[in-house]
Structures are given as C-alpha cells and as structure tokens.
Amino acid sequence: MNAAKRSTATTEARHSAGHNAGRRVTIVGGGIGGLTAALAFARGGADVTVLEQAAAITEVGAGLQLAPNGAAPLGALGLTNVLHMAGIRAQRVEPTDALTGRTIAQFDLTRLTGQPYRFLHRAELIDILLTAACDAGVTLRTGAKVVGVDAAGAITLAHGAMPQADLTVGADGLHSLMRPALNGEAKAFFTRQVAWRAVIAHDAPPVARIWMAPGRHVVTYPLTRGRLNIVAVREQDDWSPEGWTNTDTPAAFQAAFADLCPDLRALLDKVTDVRLWGLFRHPVAARWHGEACAILGDAAHPTLPFLAQGANLAIEDAYVLATCCDRSADLPAALARYQALRRDRVVRAINGANANAVNYHLAGLRRFASHAALRAVSRVSPGLFLRRMDWLYGHDVTRG
Ligand SMILES: Cc1cc2nc3c(=O)[nH]c(=O)nc-3n(C[C@H](O)[C@H](O)[C@H](O)COP(=O)(O)OP(=O)(O)OC[C@H]3O[C@@H](n4cnc5c(N)ncnc54)[C@H](O)[C@@H]3O)c2cc1C
Structure with missing residues (x-):
C-alpha cells in the first residue's frame, strides 16, 4: 500500500464550508465504508481519525463489482480518474446455464446511465481511498483495536480510553461493536x-x-x-x-x-x-445512530453477496452520513436524517440479494x-x- 505516492485531487472534489468544518470525527474501521466516510468528512474540513485494528491496511485478494450507484459518490469525491485507471469497464452480465455452458441472456451494462459499471480488485479500491484520505489530511492509526464502545460513542482502545470526538462512526464491519451497543445483540x-x-x-x-x-x-x-x-x-x-x-x-x-x-x-x-x-x-439494525455516533456499511446492514451491493451501499451510507452532518449544526437531527434517508433503500437491496439466492x-x-x-x-x-x-x-x- 503506498498512500503517500499518488495524488488523487481533481476538480470534481467537493470542498464545503459547511458544519463539518472543524468537527472532530473518529471512525472505527478502515475498510471501504470507513475510508469513504473519512474522505467525505475530511473534504468538508473535519478533523478525522480512523482507527483500524489491523497492523496495516490490507484487503483480501478478491474482486468487487462497483456499480454506478456506488461509483457516483466516489466520483463526487474526486476519484473518477483513478477509478477509471484501476478498473475494467463492464460490458455485459450474462446468465448462463452451468450444466450446458449455454448463455441464456445478455444484458448490456453500458446502457446504464451515470458512472460506468466497473470490475476492480478490492485492494485497488482500498488503495485509492486510502491515498485520497491521507491527501485530505485524515489521520490513520493502524494496530488500533477498539475493545469497547458505548451508545454515546465513547471508545476504549486495547491500551486505554480515547478522547471523545464530536462524532464517532462505527464502520467496523460484520462483527461491529457499535451495532450491539446501539441495538443489543441480534442473532444471525x-x-x-x-x-x-x-x-x-x-x-x-x-x-x-x-x-x-x-x-x-x-x-x-x-x-x-x-x-x-x-x-x-x-x-x-x-x-x-x-x-x-x-x-x-x-x-x-x-x-x-x-x-x-x-x-x-x-x-x-x-x-x-x-x-x-x-x-x-443478519437483521438490518433498527437504530443506526445515537446522539453523537452512527454506524454504516456492514456494521449496520450486512448483506448476502448475491446483488454485489455490500460495498456499494457502504459507500452510499458514508457519503450520505457526511452530507447530512455537513448540512446541519444539530448533530442528532443530522444523524436521524441519515438513517431516514438510508434504511428503506438498504432493506430493499438486501431483499433483492435474498431473492437472488433462490432464483439462481x-x-x-x-x-x-x-x-x-x-x-x-x-x-x-x-x-x-x-x-x-x-x-x-x-x-x-x-x-x-
Ligand atoms: C464474496 C463476497 C463478494 C462481495 N462482492 C461484492 C461486490 O462485488 N460488490 C459489493 O458492493 N460488495 C461486495 N461484497 C460485500 C462487501 O465486501 C462488504 O459489504 C463491504 O466490504 C463492507 O464494507 P465495510 O467498510 O462496511 O466493512 P469491512 O470491509 O468489513 O471493514 C471493516 C473494517 O473495520 C475493521 N475493524 C473491525 N473491528 C474493529 C475494531 N474493533 N477496531 C478497529 N477496527 C476494526 C476491520 O479490520 C476492517 O478493516 C462482497 C462480499 C463478499 C463476502
């Protein structure tokens, strides 16, 4: 990972003079959702720290389908050019009979409007986000495992408490600590x-x-x-x-x-x-926020992979969360608005993934x-x- 070498700033990037300016934001988790949130808050002038438990930001060796809905926020954050260089522009999706090898249907993905549908390696997307976040002034602390978090957003690291930020974001994935702090335990x-x-x-x-x-x-x-x-x-x-x-x-x-x-x-x-x-x-979390904390991505709504939307939804969440906060001095109201804007859409996408599990x-x-x-x-x-x-x-x- 070489965050310092590549500059990603382009004229697309949004620099607001909104309410995020000067806000102290701590983000737990340096995955796709956490790094997108870090970048979006930093672009608004927030003072952002990302706490990542891993010793270095790395990603599993796997691909990712970045759909136009996930690429749109990344474009607005100034990343279109680097995405273009890192990914492959998808042409078609082809349902195929795996018993005979015959193609059943062809659907032309180039007809979609907005950003292209792309295939890219997860590590490459993480690298792009990390580089852009570091360029935007985000502080990244690796080897920083959060061992406790409460519904007020107070964080405990393995070696002690952490000064409380104005906003704590749980982007800590499937095994989130903040989701049960807000919602109690839920059974998958x-x-x-x-x-x-x-x-x-x-x-x-x-x-x-x-x-x-x-x-x-x-x-x-x-x-x-x-x-x-x-x-x-x-x-x-x-x-x-x-x-x-x-x-x-x-x-x-x-x-x-x-x-x-x-x-x-x-x-x-x-x-x-x-x-x-x-x-x-996993059930979609009922509460995505407290007074000064919020969850996003897999921490709020893990999904089956059959619509290839988990990371796309995490990116959307991150952008909407930062935008809602940027537009309001009233943080609890901004966080409530974030959940209101996101939950129904996420539930619909997750239901779509569940249906594909049967249809395929x-x-x-x-x-x-x-x-x-x-x-x-x-x-x-x-x-x-x-x-x-x-x-x-x-x-x-x-x-x-
Ligand atoms: C096989 C498969 C294929 C997929 N394909 C696609 C696809 O094509 N398109 C798509 O959109 N989605 C896809 N997904 C889903 C997608 O990968 C996830 O939804 C997405 O990675 C969620 O991002 P996230 O940032 O919320 O969580 P994560 O990527 O899980 O990141 C969480 C981060 O938090 C850190 N962390 C966790 N706990 C702590 C702690 N206590 N302290 C500090 N740090 C912590 C973790 O180390 C990690 O870095 C796929 C998933 C699978 C399983």
Whole structure:
C-alpha cells in the first residue's frame, strides 16, 4: 500500500464550508465504508481519525463489482480518474446455464446511465481511498483495536480510553461493536449456503457471467492484469465459520462443482488458493445512530453477496452520513436524517440479494421456466432488465 505516492485531487472534489468544518470525527474501521466516510468528512474540513485494528491496511485478494450507484459518490469525491485507471469497464452480465455452458441472456451494462459499471480488485479500491484520505489530511492509526464502545460513542482502545470526538462512526464491519451497543445483540442465522472465493490468472472479456445450476451458482468476472474473480456458492446443511479468511483445499472446492459444464470446470481447475465461508443472514439494525455516533456499511446492514451491493451501499451510507452532518449544526437531527434517508433503500437491496439466492439455484420446471423468461426478455426487450434495476443502479445519492 503506498498512500503517500499518488495524488488523487481533481476538480470534481467537493470542498464545503459547511458544519463539518472543524468537527472532530473518529471512525472505527478502515475498510471501504470507513475510508469513504473519512474522505467525505475530511473534504468538508473535519478533523478525522480512523482507527483500524489491523497492523496495516490490507484487503483480501478478491474482486468487487462497483456499480454506478456506488461509483457516483466516489466520483463526487474526486476519484473518477483513478477509478477509471484501476478498473475494467463492464460490458455485459450474462446468465448462463452451468450444466450446458449455454448463455441464456445478455444484458448490456453500458446502457446504464451515470458512472460506468466497473470490475476492480478490492485492494485497488482500498488503495485509492486510502491515498485520497491521507491527501485530505485524515489521520490513520493502524494496530488500533477498539475493545469497547458505548451508545454515546465513547471508545476504549486495547491500551486505554480515547478522547471523545464530536462524532464517532462505527464502520467496523460484520462483527461491529457499535451495532450491539446501539441495538443489543441480534442473532444471525445460517442460510444453508457456503461460498468459495478465488482469483485465477485468466484473460476474459469484460463480462460478469452468472453460471446457474440447481443448488449452486458461480459468478466470474475479469480483473485487470489478466485475472479472473470467482465466487462459487453451494447449498449445504453443515456450515463453515462466517469470515473471509478460512481456507479450503482446491480439490474439495473443485469436487463440489465437478459435474458442471467443461468450460466452467476448466476455470475452476485453475484454482490453487481458495477461501470458504458460511453465508449468514443478519437483521438490518433498527437504530443506526445515537446522539453523537452512527454506524454504516456492514456494521449496520450486512448483506448476502448475491446483488454485489455490500460495498456499494457502504459507500452510499458514508457519503450520505457526511452530507447530512455537513448540512446541519444539530448533530442528532443530522444523524436521524441519515438513517431516514438510508434504511428503506438498504432493506430493499438486501431483499433483492435474498431473492437472488433462490432464483439462481432453481431446479426442475421452475428452472426451465425462469431460463425461458430470461431468454425472452433478453431477445424481445433487452432494456427491460436494466430498467427494472434502475431504482438500484440509477440512484445517485450525490443529487440529494
Ligand atoms: C464474496 C463476497 C463478494 C462481495 N462482492 C461484492 C461486490 O462485488 N460488490 C459489493 O458492493 N460488495 C461486495 N461484497 C460485500 C462487501 O465486501 C462488504 O459489504 C463491504 O466490504 C463492507 O464494507 P465495510 O467498510 O462496511 O466493512 P469491512 O470491509 O468489513 O471493514 C471493516 C473494517 O473495520 C475493521 N475493524 C473491525 N473491528 C474493529 C475494531 N474493533 N477496531 C478497529 N477496527 C476494526 C476491520 O479490520 C476492517 O478493516 C462482497 C462480499 C463478499 C463476502
């Protein structure tokens, strides 16, 4: 990670003289949501500190689909040019029969309005955000694990208490400490699905392919420098721990998809390093804020990955939170407005991801009917699919 070397400032960047100027903001978590929030608050003149538990800001080796709705806030923060250099512009999404290898439908992602739909490596997005945040004056403290936080936003680090900021933001992901501080403990449940994730060396066209089979699906899309991102999901009763760092053997992974079509198997056979995790459903938090603290991203609303929106929603949250605070001297009112603007949209996206978990895995007659419908829409009215997704991809939080 080389935060100091690259300057990201462009004329797009918004510099406000709003209420964030001079505010002291502490952000717990230096992931995609936390760093976007850090940048957005710093652009408004806030004095921002990010506390990250890891010894260095690193990211898992996996790809990310950055949709127009997630790219819009990043563009408003001045990052369009660097995103353009780091990512691949997506052309199409192609639902594919994983048993035969036949393409079922083609949906043209270049018809979406606004920022392009992009494929990029998570580490590259983190690098871009970190560089921009450091350029904007954000203080980053790595190796700073928060061990306690209360509903007033008071933070305790492993080696003692931390001076209280005007605003504390919990961007501490799936296992957030601030979410239970605001909401009490909530139980997640295992979805009876596990997911493997891998990156292989493979040149592919700029297409997201969703390979669908009964009880399973695989999503593949290219990354820069001749890499292909693979996420493969299977229904099964026993579960793996929730987390991104559990390894599995390539042989066990390949065996789980051994009966699928030769084109897909040829890709999966190239995998030499694979992670496995159990997919859980978590309730969306009821309270996203206190008087002087707020949560965002996975801390507020973890989602299944089947709409590829978790990071996009975290970016939207971060931008909206900073904007609401910038526009109001009354912080509690700004935080309430933030939740009011965000919650219904997030719930809708999460419901969409939950529905895809079912639709991708159909069997028998329902599978046949679903594929026939996709084929028909693709031939007769190819714009219909994307129009139906306009509420998601066409939403631009920077216009609010
Ligand atoms: C397989 C898979 C594929 C995905 N693909 C996509 C996709 O294509 N598009 C998309 O939009 N989303 C995708 N997502 C979802 C997306 O990755 C997450 O929703 C997103 O990373 C959430 O960002 P976040 O900043 O809220 O949390 P995180 O990325 O989890 O960051 C939290 C940060 O907080 C730090 N932290 C945690 N606890 C503490 C503590 N106590 N003290 C200090 N620091 C702490 C962590 O170390 C971490 O750096 C995918 C998810 C999965 C599992």
